[in-house]
Each structure stands twice: as C-alpha cells, then as structure tokens.
Amino acid sequence: MSTLMSGARMLAECLAREGVDCMFGYPGGVTLPFYDVLYDHQIRHILVRHEENAAFAAEGYARATGKVGVCCATSGPGATNLTTGLVDAMMDSIPIVAITGQVTSKLIGSDAFQEADTFGITRPCTKHNYLVKRLEDLPQAIHEAFYVASTGRPGPVLVDITKDVLQAQGHYVPVTSIHLPGYKVFTEGHTGQIRRAAQLIQESERPLVYAGGGIIAADASEELREFVRLTDTPVVNTLMGLGSMPTEHPNFISMPGMHGSYAANMAMTGADLLIALGVRFDDRVTGRLAAFAPHAKIIHVDIDPAEVGKNRNPDVPIVGDVKRVLSKLNKILVETPAEAPPGNNETRAAARRGWWHQIREWKAAHPYDTSTSESEIKPQHLMAEIDRLSGGQAIVTSDVGQHQMWAAQLIRFNEPRLWINSGGLGSMGFGLPSAIGAQMARPEKLVFSISGDGGFQMAIPELATVANQGLPIKIIVMNNGYLGMVRQWQTLFYNDRLSSVELSCFPDAEKLAGAYGFKGRTISKPWELAAALKEAVDEPGPYLLNVKVTPFECVYPMVPAGSAINEMVLGPPQPVAVPAD
Amino acid sequence: MQQVISLILENKPGALMRVTGLLSQRGYNIESLTVARTLDPELSRMTIVVDVDSLQRAQVIKQMNKLINVLQANDLSEVPAVVRELVLLRIRTTQESRTAVLKEAEIFGGRVVDSSSEGFAIEVTGAPEKLGEFVDVMSAYGEVDVTRSGALAIALDSKKLRLQPPVPTVGQPHAQPAQK
Numbered sequence A: 001m002s003t004l005m006s007g008a009r010m011l012a013e014c015l016a017r018e019g020v021d022c023m024f025g026y027p028g029g030v031t032l033p034f035y036d037v038l039y040d041h042q043i044r045h046i047l048v049r050h051e052e053n054a055a056f057a058a059e060g061y062a063r064a065t066g067k068v069g070v071c072c073a074t075s076g077p078g079a080t081n082l083t084t085g086l087v088d089a090m091m092d093s094i095p096i097v098a099i100t101g102q103v104t105s106k107l108i109g110s111d112a113f114q115e116a117d118t119f120g121i122t123r124p125c126t127k128h129n130y131l132v133k134r135l136e137d138l139p140q141a142i143h144e145a146f147y148v149a150s151t152g153r154p155g156p157v158l159v160d161i162t163k164d165v166l167q168a169q170g171h172y173v174p175v176t177s178i179h180l181p182g183y184k185v186f187t188e189g190h191t192g193q194i195r196r197a198a199q200l201i202q203e204s205e206r207p208l209v210y211a212g213g214g215i216i217a218a219d220a221s222e223e224l225r226e227f228v229r230l231t232d233t234p235v236v237n238t239l240m241g242l243g244s245m246p247t248e249h250p251n252f253i254s255m256p257g258m259h260g261s262y263a264a265n266m267a268m269t270g271a272d273l274l275i276a277l278g279v280r281f282d283d284r285v286t287g288r289l290a291a292f293a294p295h296a297k298i299i300h301v302d303i304d305p306a307e308v309g310k311n312r313n314p315d316v317p318i319v320g321d322v323k324r325v326l327s328k329l330n331k332i333l334v335e336t337p338a339e340a341p342p343g344n345n346e347t348r349a350a351a352r353r354g355w356w357h358q359i360r361e362w363k364a365a366h367p368y369d370t371s372t373s374e375s376e377i378k379p380q381h382l383m384a385e386i387d388r389l390s391g392g393q394a395i396v397t398s399d400v401g402q403h404q405m406w407a408a409q410l411i412r413f414n415e416p417r418l419w420i421n422s423g424g425l426g427s428m429g430f431g432l433p434s435a436i437g438a439q440m441a442r443p444e445k446l447v448f449s450i451s452g453d454g455g456f457q458m459a460i461p462e463l464a465t466v467a468n469q470g471l472p473i474k475i476i477v478m479n480n481g482y483l484g485m486v487r488q489w490q491t492l493f494y495n496d497r498l499s500s501v502e503l504s505c506f507p508d509a510e511k512l513a514g515a516y517g518f519k520g521r522t523i524s525k526p527w528e529l530a531a532a533l534k535e536a537v538d539e540p541g542p543y544l545l546n547v548k549v550t551p552f553e554c555v556y557p558m559v560p561a562g563s564a565i566n567e568m569v570l571g572p573p574q575p576v577a578v579p580a581d
Numbered sequence B: 001m002q003q004v005i006s007l008i009l010e011n012k013p014g015a016l017m018r019v020t021g022l023l024s025q026r027g028y029n030i031e032s033l034t035v036a037r038t039l040d041p042e043l044s045r046m047t048i049v050v051d052v053d054s055l056q057r058a059q060v061i062k063q064m065n066k067l068i069n070v071l072q073a074n075d076l077s078e079v080p081a082v083v084r085e086l087v088l089l090r091i092r093t094t095q096e097s098r099t100a101v102l103k104e105a106e107i108f109g110g111r112v113v114d115s116s117s118e119g120f121a122i123e124v125t126g127a128p129e130k131l132g133e134f135v136d137v138m139s140a141y142g143e144v145d146v147t148r149s150g151a152l153a154i155a156l157d158s159k160k161l162r163l164q165p166p167v168p169t170v171g172q173p174h175a176q177p178a179q180k
C-alpha cells in the first residue's frame, strides 16, 4: 500500500511513526515545505529562539525521558548553530535526531545562498549522519537515524534533506526493516567474563562501584541497587551518573573527581576492586591517570567496546548493555554465594567491615562544605535550600561553572533522569533550554533550571520560549557577579589576576521577567532565601529568581589539574602568619 | 610503530571522509592510504598505514569498527599478510649511466615503462622498505621524481565478513537488538 505525498509530509509521517510528539526548531527558507506540513500536523513544534537551544532542548527532552529528542534547523546558519548541541549530545551519549534543510540538490557545491556543508561539518559532531538527495531515500534515512541514535551507545544523528526532496511528490511506502550491516551493537556481555567478575567481587576486600551515565542510558538503576543489596558494596556516581543510585541510599558515597568529595576520591584511591559500570575513566574523574586507583583491579562494563581499555586496561573487560550484564551478574551472585573462594572468609568479612569503617571515617572527616552566613547568601546555602524543596524528587537542569559543581554536590537525586547537565562538553547556555525540553517532556514535574549569571545570559533569548509555552520552570540564577569557575582558576593559579571575568552588568530580574510577562525577583539576603524559593515554586507559571551570592567563594574539594585525585585541596589556603618585624 | 589496517567499507557517500576524519580527529598520523572497489561494487577495500603508539593499536581498530559504514577493520600487523606498494620513478640520466640504471632496475624487478634520450620511467612493485632502497639507489644516478601508491595489503588467512542482519522498524522506542 502506498500513498502519494510530498517529501515534507513523508518526513512528518516518519517522525510520527517513531513516536515523536514534540520537537524543537527554527524555520528557514529550505525548510518551508516541512513547516507548511507542521502547520496542521499532530507533532507539536516548539519554536525556540536560537538553533543551539533547539538541540539543547531536544537533549533535555531525551535526558528527562530516555526517548529520542528531535530538533530541526534550516540550511547554512541554522545548521551550523546546531553544532554545539550535537557535540554536547555526542559527549554525553544522548539520543537526539537533528533534521536540517539543505539547498536544492542541483545547487549543492555552488556556494548557493545559505549553503553550508552540513554533512561534512557535522560528521565529527554526530554518531552518524545522512545527506538525503533523493526522495526514495528519505524514509529509510529517518528510521535509520532513530535506530542508530537510540541503540548501542546512544548519540546524535543528523539527517540533512535537500529542499527539492521536501517538495517532490512520491509514493510513501512505510519502511518495515532497517539493514545496517556494519552497525554492531554488543548487548549480552561474555558469560565467562561475567563469572570472572563475580569471582573477583567475592574475593575483594575493598570493592567499590564506580557508576556513570551508562546506568541511566541503559535504565539499569534497579539492577544496580540489586547488585548493591547482594554485595553491600559502596557506590560512587560520576557527574553523569548522579541519580542512578539514590543520593540517600546508605551505600552511596557521592561524586568522585575534580570537585568530588573527599570520601569518594579516597575510596577510589583505596579500593582493591573497581566495578566500573557505564563510565569512561574521564580525566575529570581520574585526575592523573597513572596514579588513579593504584591498588585496584578493574572490572569494566560498557556497551562501547572502544571505551573498554581506552584509558585504563581492565582486568575483566565486559562489552555489553550494563542492564543485561548486571542482571546476569546478580543471578550468578545469588546462585553461587561466596562459599569458598580462595582465602579465608573470616578475614575477608573483617576486611570488608574495616573498609566500610574507613569510608565512614572519610565521610565524617571532610563532608561537603554547607556553611552559611548571617549577612550574605553563600552559594552552598542556595543549593541546600533548593535541595530542601526538591527532596530528591525535582528535575534540576544546570549550566556550567561553579554553580553546577555545588548543585551536583549538594542537591539530592533519588531517581535517575532528574539531574540534567552538560557533563562532557561543559557547554555554557545549556541549563535553560534543556529545562525547556525536560519540562515539555515531564509537564507534571517540578523543574529547576540553575544557571550562573554568565551562562544565563547566553540562554537569555529562551525566556521568550518559556513565556510562549507557559512552562512553569523555576529559573534560578546563582549570581556571583563573575564567570565564577574561571575566576576561581585565576585566583588559585594566576595570582588572582582577574582577567575578563567580571560580569558587572546584569539585568534587573523583576523587570526582565516582567518584560516577558512573568514574575521575577532579585534577592541578596539569607533570610529572604527560603521564602523567595517557596514563592517561586508556588507560582503556577515560570519564575525567574536572581540570587546574589558571595562573589569570591571557591568550589572545594578541588583536584588541581595534573594531580592524583587523593591530592585534593580541601579549602582556601590558610592565611600565612606574617612574621613581626 | 607502523600499523597496517585493512578495511572493508560500504561505498556510501561520505564513507571515505568518515575514515580519514576519524584518523585526524583522534590524532593518528596517516602514512599512506589507498582505496578501491572490491569484487562487490557496493564495497571498497582500504589499506591504511598509520603511525601509532603500540598501546593505541587496538583502540584504532575499535574506533574504525564503530563507523557504521565500516563492515570490517583488521589489524594486519598482527596476522600473516602481504604488503606491497608500487612506485613510478622518472630519472634523468646521462648517456654513460643508462646501462647501469637499467641494470639496477632489473635487480629490483623493475620494468621500464617509458624511455627517452633524457632518461627513463620505471615501475617497481615490492615491499615498501624495498622501494625505499630502490629510490635511494636510483638517486645516485641522476635527478629522480617519484610517485608511490601507498601500501596495499591482504591477509593470508581469510576472515569471514560478519554482517548484521536487518531489524524491524516497528514500535518505538527501538529496543536494543537481541544478540546471538
């Protein structure tokens, strides 16, 4: 059966077949035929104010749900504006599909108006990409794009479609199968290796789970909790993995890495076995690689074979979907209890108790700084108050900088897909548009968008989108007057020579939000904080809360670049006593 | 060290760009690269020689295998394989050394493909190191100009091409495909 229709309509049909209910985009000359179809199509198109934010919003949608997020842009500048979001999705393995218009196929290569080599430009920004120049190739390309984006290690896929394809009429034959002979997805995990892993786990005296974004991508939190129940292993979560283990779970330590906790970094360094699940031994986590987890054997589970052994050679490599691998592992652990692995069970049990004791000591010795001040709002105070309102349940999207690290340290996430941030690329401007995507996907959820005063201004045009859609996002600006994270490095490593980091101008939040038709407010006193946040949350619509915080706070602990992660700087340098003359 | 990689890739637009882009993106130095159709016109075979740290060799292959248009990537430095290259060399030579030049060419198994009063054009195939020697020897007789094909390699044991089967599109979201 087939129906005669335009390429543009075929595109919409294919998207609908993939279950797309909403997409984020910005129209232009070559996508006109598609926007004409969208005019009365069931797919809801959210008009953003910059294409970069269409990609970020699609990511927010995908990160909040696990479904593929969709964004759309016109040729030339529209497509080039998408690239930051594509790379962001690539770095964090987020499934999005980007549709771009291209100039008419006859004009390709002629430097036509708004022509850019989108296919070439986005090759390194995507997991895979397509240039569709013939109508008959269109449905296949769209379905392949969704398949590639959402399977294996997820990632962004772009489909560039020429205007003549969108305009052409043809018979739409729904695609029923996809054939990508060279696309290998490794899901099962080698049973022999999983058995070896089980054995190492049972023999270990100081085991530690190092779990990341892969747990969330694979929807494997339940399996992880079951594993922890069976083995009583302590857990650290990377920045991308926060929420995969509930913050309040007794076995959860916290985040390791450059701004991770003392306990998490000491545990990484002291462990004799790291069970690395859906992580990539990123440099922000490992610090100086040669000194990372020096006593540990490594079990590394990842769906991407190229991640296994990329930075650290594992003792037990397991390539597979971490959900399936963990459930197999759990089964093995249940069936073969640690009855007689080599060594003495009594000593091992004692060693495990000692390990837990040690971890509790580390936790108690240097918890995260949560100090408050009576006269000013400290950034940590702001995060603690947001945490109180969230209760581990709200979606929190973050921008990039100091506020991101404090939010990651101090806000609880008791479920996966609540913490949404730009981890790998660290793209400022991510917080607000990703909140738009997340709130569109989860309308019932309380969504906080936390940004710095720098990153917020990168995303400021999206206030219009928030207002247009009436999205009840609580936009919190942690306003320290500086590009705080860069200022911190200048203070610590460049003799406090503050170069181009002062943001001396910030708009009046009440007027700014008011100009878009919603409520806003600026506060600077600690006694205003709780009530102001409450007011924001109680407001049925959007709310912009600009919170002036102490400007010169630094995020600690901090692992200086090039140091081992147990070589943390725990707080500001103590003033040196000046000798009397 | 030099790593010889043999790739089979689909003849899709941009496939070559994906391979070369990946190499430069990951900082691998390309020593040589050749590509041409296979018996199956839908596929091409590439031979790539890269200069990589020996610890990185497995990583290069894994990254290549991740490319959707790559059906197979093999490290031929690890298996029995033949590596050959073609050189075309033009030499300007004096009347006196013509015979000596021809003699040397013969030693290297060369074939004269053009001859004029100025000199010769000579074609030699062989292992890449061997061709280096040939060029050195010839340079002693006069001004040379050289073009080399880059290495071509083939494994001596055949490795079965493992292709993924088609998957149905129905239903969203796509489940991770089952694996035997």
Ligand SMILES: Cc1ncc(C[n+]2csc(CCOP(=O)(O)OP(=O)(O)O)c2C)c(N)n1
Residues within 6 Å of the ligand: A399, A400, A401, A402, A403, A404, A426, A427, A428, A429, A451, A452, A453, A454, A455, A456, A478, A480, A482, A483, A484, A485, A486
């Ligand atoms: C697009 C982009 N440009 C530059 C940077 C470098 N950078 C990292 S953090 C930071 C400062 C962010 O300042 P602000 O948004 O005020 O957040 P704060 O650190 O003060 O919390 C900058 C400039 C970046 N991450 N992204």
Ligand SMILES: [Mg+2]
Residues within 6 Å of the ligand: A452, A453, A454, A478, A479, A480, A481, A482, A483, A484
């Ligand atoms: Mg700031």
